[in-house]
Amino acid sequence: MDFLRPATWAEALTARAERPDAVPIAGGTDVMVELNFDRRRPGALLDLNRIPALRQWTPDSGGTIRLGASVPYTRIIDELRTDLPGLAMASRTVGSPQIRNRGGVGGNLGAASPAGDTHPVLVATDAVIEVESAERGVRTIPATEFYLGVKRNALAPDELIKAVLLAPAKGPQQFSKIGTRNAMVIAVCSFAVALDVAARKVGAGIGSAAPTPRRPFEAELFAADALPWDSRADLDPRIATRFGELVAAAAAPIDDVRGTAAYRRHALSVMGRRTLTWAWREHQSSEELT
Amino acid sequence: MRVTFTVNGRRAEADDVWEGESLLYVLRERVGLPGSKNACEQGECGSCTVYLDDVPVCSCLVAAGQVQDREVRTVEGLADGDELDPVQACFIKAGAVQCGFCTPGLLVQAHALIEHNPAPTDPEIREALAGNLCRCTGYEKILDAVREAAAIKAGVA
Numbered sequence: 001m002d003f004l005r006p007a008t009w010a011e012a013l014t015a016r017a018e019r020p021d022a023v024p025i026a027g028g029t030d031v032m033v034e035l036n037f038d039r040r041r042p043g044a045l046l047d048l049n050r051i052p053a054l055r056q057w058t059p060d061s062g063g064t065i066r067l068g069a070s071v072p073y074t075r076i077i078d079e080l081r082t083d084l085p086g087l088a089m090a091s092r093t094v095g096s097p098q099i100r101n102r103g104g105v106g107g108n109l110g111a112a113s114p115a116g117d118t119h120p121v122l123v124a125t126d127a128v129i130e131v132e133s134a135e136r137g138v139r140t141i142p143a144t145e146f147y148l149g150v151k152r153n154a155l156a157p158d159e160l161i162k163a164v165l166l167a168p169a170k171g172p173q174q175f176s177k178i179g180t181r182n183a184m185v186i187a188v189c190s191f192a193v194a195l196d197v198a199a200r201k202v203g204a205g206i207g208s209a210a211p212t213p214r215r216p217f218e219a220e221l222f223a224a225d226a227l228p229w230d231s232r233a234d235l236d237p238r239i240a241t242r243f244g245e246l247v248a249a250a251a252a253p254i255d256d257v258r259g260t261a262a263y264r265r266h267a268l269s270v271m272g273r274r275t276l277t278w279a280w281r282e283h284q285s286s287e288e289l290t
Numbered sequence: 291m292r293v294t295f296t297v298n299g300r301r302a303e304a305d306d307v308w309e310g311e312s313l314l315y316v317l318r319e320r321v322g323l324p325g326s327k328n329a330c331e332q333g334e335c336g337s338c339t340v341y342l343d344d345v346p347v348c349s350c351l352v353a354a355g356q357v358q359d360r361e362v363r364t365v366e367g368l369a370d371g372d373e374l375d376p377v378q379a380c381f382i383k384a385g386a387v388q389c390g391f392c393t394p395g396l397l398v399q400a401h402a403l404i405e406h407n408p409a410p411t412d413p414e415i416r417e418a419l420a421g422n423l424c425r426c427t428g429y430e431k432i433l434d435a436v437r438e439a440a441a442i443k444a445g446v447a
Contacts, residue, residue, distance in 0.1 A: 001309035003291055003355040025353055029333055032351040035310040036331040045309060049356050074345075096421020098348045098399070099333050183420030184334055 002044035009051050009162070013134040017158040022046040024160060026054065026070040027102035029095065030111045054106070054162070059083075063168055066130075069106025069161045076105070084166055086121040086173030086192050093117050093177045096184050106161045109146065112153040112212075119147065119213035120192035120205030121175060128165040133158045140165070147212035171195035172282035174275035177207075178259075178267050188259040191247065191271040195279050200229050204272070209251035209264045216250030216272075219243050223276060235280040240273040247272030295357040297321060298367030304354070313352040314338045317364060325365040325394045336422030339395035340364045346402040348421075365394035368401055376442040377401045377435070384435035388426030396422045400436045408444045410436070 004022060006012035015022065021043030025031045034040035048054055054070035057080065065083055067076070073091035077100070081088035087105075094100050094117045108116040109129060121127075122143040129141045133156060143164075146154050155161065173194040179185030190207035202223040206214045226239045253264035293304045293316060304320040312331075317323045317340070326349055327337040333348040340349045341363035349362075368375040377400050380386070387393050396419065403410055403418040410418065415436050424432060 003309040003353070005355060005358065025356070028351045028353055028356065029348075032312060032353060033332040035353075036312060036350060041310070045353055045355065047353065047356055095333065096336065097418055098336060098339055098346055098421050099351075101345045102347050102351065183417075 001042065004044050004046045005050060006046070006048075007050050009053055009132075010134070012046065012048060012051060012160060013132060013158075015046055016160050017134045019044050019046065020157050024048055024110065027072065027099075027104055027107050029099050029103040030107055030113075048160070059168075060165075065166045065168060067105060067164045067166060069109075069163055070104045072102060072104050073100035083168040084125075084173075085169055086125060086175050086194055087118060087166065089173070089175035090118045090121045090177070090190075090192065093175070093179075093187075093190075099184075105164050109153060109161050109164070110155070112147055112151050114150055114211055114213070115187045115190075115208040116213075117177065117187060117190065117207070119143075120190050120207040121173070121194075122146075122164065122166075122205070123213050123215050124192040124194045124203040124205035125166060125169075125173070126203065129161060130163040130165060131155055131159045132162050133160075138162070143213075144215060150211045169194065170199070171197035172279040172286070174279045174282075176271040176275050178271070186258060189251070189253065189264045189267050189271070191268060191275060193272070193275045193279055195227075195283060197229075197283060200224055200227075202227070202276075204247065206247065206251050206268060208258075209253040209268060211252070214250055214252075216247045219246035219250060219272065222246055227280065232284050234284070235277055237277075240277045240280075241269075243276050244269035244272035244274075291355065293354050293358055295360050295362060297323065297362045298364060307354045309353075309355060311354040312350045313340070313342075313354055313357050313362065314349040316354045316357075317349060317362070323364050323366050327391050327394055329391065333421075334423070335392070335395070336399060336419075337392050337395040339398045339422065341398065341402065346399050363398075365397050368397060375401060375439075377404065377439040380435040380439040380442065381432070384431045384438065386427060386431040386435040388424075392422060392424040392426075396424065396432060400432075400439065403436070404440045404443050408440060410440055412437075 023042040026048045054068040076091045127143040177190040178188040187208040189209040192205040194203040248265040248269040253261040338349045
């Protein structure tokens with residue numbers, strides 16, 4: 001095995017192109033488990049820790065946040081909770097403090113596990129993934145098109161994940177995750193919702209209940225139409241319940257060691273109902289302040 | 291490959307390191323620092339927690355080559371000579387140690403918590419230690435130890 005240690009992004013792209021047998025490693029929280037347990041013996045490790053740009057986030061001129069692929073979850077929680085509340089909430093549920101100190105969204109995307117904690121937020125908020133190759137340059141992929149199947153994504157063999165482009169929250173965002181305890185759990189299932197108050201739109205994302213993260217489009221359209229945007233009135237519980245039902249209907253869960261398909265569907269309907277209710281309450285209280 | 295890094299303030303050089311090896315293995319088997327414990331090898335238990343450039347991480351999930359030219363501080367580096375760090379002294383005093391296997395990781399993680407948050411609340415302590423598993427103590431005495439260590443470091447005990 002070789003250990004490739006590029007000092008710049010350009011060197012990393014060259015190495016990626018020259019060594020299709022290399023596995024990129026940043027936080028290591030997925031890759032090292034596979035190495036430690038003899039599940040994987042790549043020809044090389046491509047260490048991305050030495051590339052400062054991957055560990056930075058910057059707002060661009062239009063306000064969009066460009067989140068470097070290796071910005072650790074701890075920093076997303078500490079530094080971006082106001083701009084990206086949904087992503088910060090999901091980041092808070094990743095592993096343990098030690099894991100959050102190392103892992104970042106790039107690894108979540110690269111692994112493309114159906115249970116990755118940030119996926120529901122990325123699809124719910126129309127995040128865009130920026131990838132690059134030495135030969136073809138930069139390409140952007142909407143999060144909704146990035147996941148192709150269980151642990152499969154849209155990256156070409158010579159591409160690396162560079163950044164995730166995220167719009168600052170346009171309204172309340174919520175995230176919910178089911179697990180057996182409050183730390184160190186792989187999601188049984190998870191759910192994210194994001195309100196765009198000005199556009200009167202609702203984005204949502206289902207995690208760990210289909211081969212890929214999913215958007216429950218029918219649920220989104222239903223909520224966008226049914227929410228009392230004009231009156232700021234309390235949310236009719238029947239709307240929240242119906243939203244939950246439509247979320248559950250959009251999932252395609254399986255029975256596995258973490259839970260049954262039936263449990264996941266039920267849990268999603270509850271998470272859909274609750275997160276929409278929380279988000280709407282937050283919207284009401286923010287309106288009262290203005 | 292050769293890996294050169296700083297550990298507990300001293301330069302360390304490890305030779306013949308396998309490219310897929312973990313920092314934990316290098317510490318325990320190549321540079322003579324067996325304090326960090328090898329238990330789960332998948333980041334679940336926290337017993338291998340060390341500082342990497344002042345941030346606590348699971349050393350079993352850091353590739354050896356990633357620490358080249360960087361700074362590591364292990365449980366062996368918490369005490370000042372024979373003078374135990376308050377976190378260590380309080381673990382002894384509170385009886386927060388039984389079999390001791392989880393202790394090195396808990397000490398580093400608790401040390402990091404108090405460095406960043408001198409007056410942690412109980413929920414903050416529980417959250418900070420959520421990735422450190424102890425199967426003996428039931429955690430109550432560990433919480434006692436961390437509370438007291440925080441108080442000592444803040445100068446109120």
